[in-house]
Amino acid sequence: MTRDVMTKDEPSKALLVAEGLTKHFPVMGGFPFRRRVGAVQAVDGIDLTVREGESFGLVGESGCGKSTTGRLLTRLLEPTAGRISYRGQDITHANRRALAPIRSQIQMIFQDPYSSLNPRQTVGRIISGPMEINAIRPRGGRERRVRELLETVGLNPEHYNRFPHEFSGGQRQRIGVARALALEPKLIVADEPVSALDVSIQAQVVNLLQDLQRDLGIAFLFIAHDLAVVRHFSQRVAVMYLGKIVEVGDRESIYTRPRHPYTHALLSAVPEADALLDEENADTGATPGTPRRERIRLTGDVPSPIRPPSGCRFRTRCWKAQERCAEVEPPLVRIDGSTEGHLTACHFPEAPTLAAHGEGTVLDPEFRAAESAKD
Secondary structure, eight states: OOOOOOOTTSOOOEEEEEEEEEEEEEEEESTTSOEEEEEEEEEEEEEEEEETTOEEEEEOOTTSSHHHHHHHHTTSSOOSEEEEEETTEEOTTOOHHHHHHHHTTEEEEOSOTTTSSOTTSOHHHHHHHHHHHTTOOOTTOHHHHHHHHHHHTTOOGGGGGOOGGGSOHHHHHHHHHHHHHTTOOSEEEEESTTTTSOHHHHHHHHHHHHHHHHHHOOEEEEEESOHHHHHHHOSEEEEEETTEEEEEEEHHHHHHSOOSHHHHHHHHTSOOTTOOOHHHHHHHTOOOOOOOOOOOOOOSOOOOTTSOOSSSTTGGGOTTOOHHHHHSOOOOEEOTTOOTTOEEOOSSOOOSSOOOOOTTOOOOHHHHHHHHHHO
8 A cells, every 4th residue: 555655845744853862881890790880872962853755864884873873763772861752752761552553653674684584484474473463454364465565575475485594685685675564654764774785686675665765655764884875765864973973964965065074084985986087088188077086094993982082073083173173062053055954063164065185184194105006
C-alpha cells in the first residue's frame, strides 16, 4: 500500500527532533571493576531534525558516534541526557508500553546483513515476525504480504521458504529492507546499509532505497561514511566529528560551499573522476579544465572520546585553530554568506568555496612528499 508523496510546494513538518541528545558509556576501573573512572562521550549534545518524507544524511569518519546516534533515535539505546520527540511526543525515556505504537513507525536497517538476520528462521518468518509481534493482519494474510514485499525489494516471492545462508550479501540486505517495510513505517534509520556489500552491489541497494523513499514517502536517516553515496541519496546532510555535529545544511550547500574545515577535509578526499590538472592540459594543447582540489590529509589521530579536547573538538587537527578555539566551544549557527538552513560550528570558518588551499593548509609531510614524487 503506497502513501501520498509530499509535493515540493508543501511545507515539510518535523517528524523526529533531537535536542541536546547525549550518550555517555561508563568506563569502569579499579578492583573489582566496580568504580566508574570515566565515560566514553559517544554522542555529546547534538541537535537534529528529520522532516516528513525527506532523506537526511549523517556522515563522518569511523568512531564519531553516527551509529550510536541512530540507535538513540530508534530508542534501542537509552539517552544519558537530552530530548527526543516524535511528532511532538516526548519519547526520550518512554517505557515499553508507551513506545509500542511508535515502534512500528520507526524501523531500522542494520549495517551487517550477515548478522542481522536469524539463520534459524526462513525469510518468510523473518519478514512476518514484526507483523506477528504487533498483531497486524494484512488483507490477504501475512504470507501474501511477505511475498509482495519480497517482490518490492527485487527478490523472487518464491524465496519465502529459504534461509538466509542461501542468499548473497546484497540479497540479505534486501531481506532486511523488506523486514523494515513490513510495518509501513514513517521513518527508517539506515545504519551504513551498503558498507558491508560489494561495490558492484552498493549502487543497486542505494537505488532501491531511493525508489522506496520517493514512492512511499518514507523519511530516511541515512548513516554512512561514504560521502559520494550520501550525496546521491540525501536531501540534507549533517557532518559529525567526535560526538558533535559540526555542519548541517542542504546537499548542494554542503558539497559545493562547505564552511567547516573538517567538511573541507572530508570532501577533499572524494575522488574526482572528471577533474584535470591545468598542467596536463597545457602539455596536450587542450583547453584547461577544472583544477583538481588539493587533498587535505589531517595530521594526528582522532582524540579519545573519553577525554575530548576543550572548546572545539576539531582544533587539535585544524590548520585554523587559535586560542579561542580551545577556550570556547563554537555554537552551531548560520554564518554570513551561508544559505538559509546551513549551520556551521566554527569560530574561523572557511570561505564558501572548494578552491585549493594555500600554504596555511595542514598536510602530512610524508603525504606531501609522496604527492610530489608522483608529479
